[in-house]
Amino acid sequence: MSVFLYLFLLVSGLQTTIHCVQYNISEGKVTTFHLPQQNATLYKMSSINAGFAFSLYHRFPVENPDWNIFFSPESTSAALAMFSFGSGSNTQTPILEVLGFNLTHTPITELHQGFQHLICSLNFPKNELELQKRNAVFIGQQLKTLARVLDDIKTLYETEVFPIDFSNVSAAQQEINSYVEKQAKGKIIDLIQDLRLNIIMILVNYIHFKAQWANPFHVSKTEESSSFSVDKTTAIQVPMMHHLEQCYHFLDVKLNCTVLRMDYSENALARSVLPKEGHIEGVETTMSSKTLKKSNYLLKKGYTQMCVPKFSISATYDLGSTLQKMGMRDAFAESADLPGITRDNGLKLSYCVFLSHRFFHKAVLHIGEQGTKEVAAPAAVSLEQPEVASLHPIIQFDRTFLLMVLEKRTRSIIFLGKVINSAKE
Template sequence: MAFIAALGLLMAGICPAVLCDGTLGRDTLSHEDHGKGRQLHSLTLASSNTDFALSLYKKLALRNPDKNVVFSPLSISAALTILSLGAKDSTMEEILEGLKFNLTEITEEEIHQGFGHLLQRLSQPEDQVEINTGSALFIDKEQPILSEFQEKTRALYQAEAFIADFKQPNEAKKLINDYVSNQTQGKIAELFSDLEERTSMVLVNYLLFKGKWKVPFNPNDTFESEFYLDEKRSVKVPMMKIKGITTPYVRDEELSCSVLELKYTGNASALFILPDQGKMQQVESSLQPETLKKWKDSLIPRIINDLRMPKFSISTDYSLKEVLPELGIKKVFSQQADLSRITGTKDLYVSQVVHKAVLDVDETGTEATAATGVATVIRRQPRTLNFNRPFMVVITDMDSQSILFVAKITNPK
């Protein structure tokens, strides 16, 4: 099972840039701060990331109720957090609060140190799960960037920096798209279809995830079957099948859905949420961080006599410029944006936020405890669990409890 996502933030100039002598307003984060970031309880970060992931999911699903949804909240929040390094005052606060950080409980420095450490840890090579994430800055050759901003992005986020000539937009676009394509193993060949003439800087973040199911499906058992788009329409899809699998499962009678966890070899798992026919919107509207926790705490290993799941490859392409303001991130898109910790002057604003994601699910890949009285745990083992209608997927890194991506499959074709 593979998931690949990339996000690009395109920054345009408001006026010709003039490099000032001003600094970011504080000393570069020290090694002591770095240590503090490492000690930051990972659950604080995971809680904010989960809140942001589900909030953004609701916005995207509401805009396209009958379409597939696939995105990486981690890739999006990583790029925006890096951007906040260059923001000041209310612009910076809007970004971080829009990412669901409570700035009265966690400092800006702790956020960056914790986030940087998380991304670094996720990128550590592992035999069983491949997670590759990284960031890059593409800076116009005529746009002066404060060295302190570049140093912080490199030190905290290992962001690479490249010089681009945005006066030659096609060449600059090719440079950026080739970089993203290379980092995502060709899965995302064109992050940007066009660049604005006034572009001064592009910030890119990518995330690639590849996992193998702990208990794989047998390709010989895959068969063609119906997937019901709604009560009247269906499509033929390749349906994977496995019999007699023991895996964490819970039935939520209150929300009319079944929840199944399939684990990968390594430190990741996938939560599959299957609403009853016609109940998708009910489940979506009730989706909160507490809902996910309730399900995870209630999962109990059960024998599924017959598990069926479609094999698919889907991709999505989002412009988030209209969506993020609905989460409170507004000023950075206007000419009132203060990104002066990037250039020393208020000469930049964000003109585009582009996110592309690809999700592949096939046969090879992708101790539970019960909670007390929140979800209703089914007392008999389910005979069949058939994902032959719209369902959701949440992929989580189990060590950090960070959501890597969220998806809704309304049509696997």
């Protein structure tokens, strides 16, 4: 599987990722630290972020019930947390409340250090899993930026900051697009195509995720044309991968769905939820951080015949209006309080909007036999499998299903989505 996520905010705000350092906000001290194998703060952050992930997810089917859904909850949370760093209390509090944080239970220092630890953990080098978050802020040369705050952002959220002349629209657009294309290894070209003169800051965030299945599918067993039901009256033909292996799964009789866990070769997993026909809405309404934790204990390992479509999925969102409906209104209003970003008055999030009042988020996912097209097939692909497949349960993803990609150590939901049409990117 190879995933590239591009989250860009045309903002007067800030954004995400981190060096492995411990930063004391109140004292302004920076020290290096070793990434802990177990950390209660990471689990606490991941649980809160999961709550926000499902709250945001529940907005999408209402607005676009027939569309595929795919986004990165962790990146969105970190982006907004970074933006809150430069906000005054009237703007900051609603942002953090929408994210699911209570400053009485989670002090602001702990919150930012929690994101620092989380991002550092996600970026920590791994042998067979590529997972990296990178960010850049392009800020207008005319703005009187507060160096201390930007330094804090660089330290806490591992963000590069570049001054740029937005008055030369063509040159600024080319500079930003060239940066993104290079950092994304050519996976995205011409990210911004209609830069406007009223832009004062642009934030670019991307996640690169590349992993190989712990037990790859056999290419020879892929059925090139198999039926996938989009709805009651529409079926399409898609390539369907087949595999018999030991994996974690369970049938949730109460929620009318089957849950399947597929592991990657190192520290990541994909969890797919297949509702019974006609029960997708019921399953979606029950999705929460609590049900996610519960399913961890219900998964049991055993041989399973899996039938999984080979597909690509992508989605682009303007999250500005959605976040306002969730309660983040002040950040987009004339009354926005953003003293921590620049010394300039009247700076608000709506100015940072590309095509006005927009918070753009794009994610792309590819699922194939090896996990990713760039990874060569392992030498042991000819492992023998039990011959009597009929004795094992069959899980066939031939209709709408839900998909999550999680990082094992932090339990973070890196990606979350719903596949309605597996033939439509």
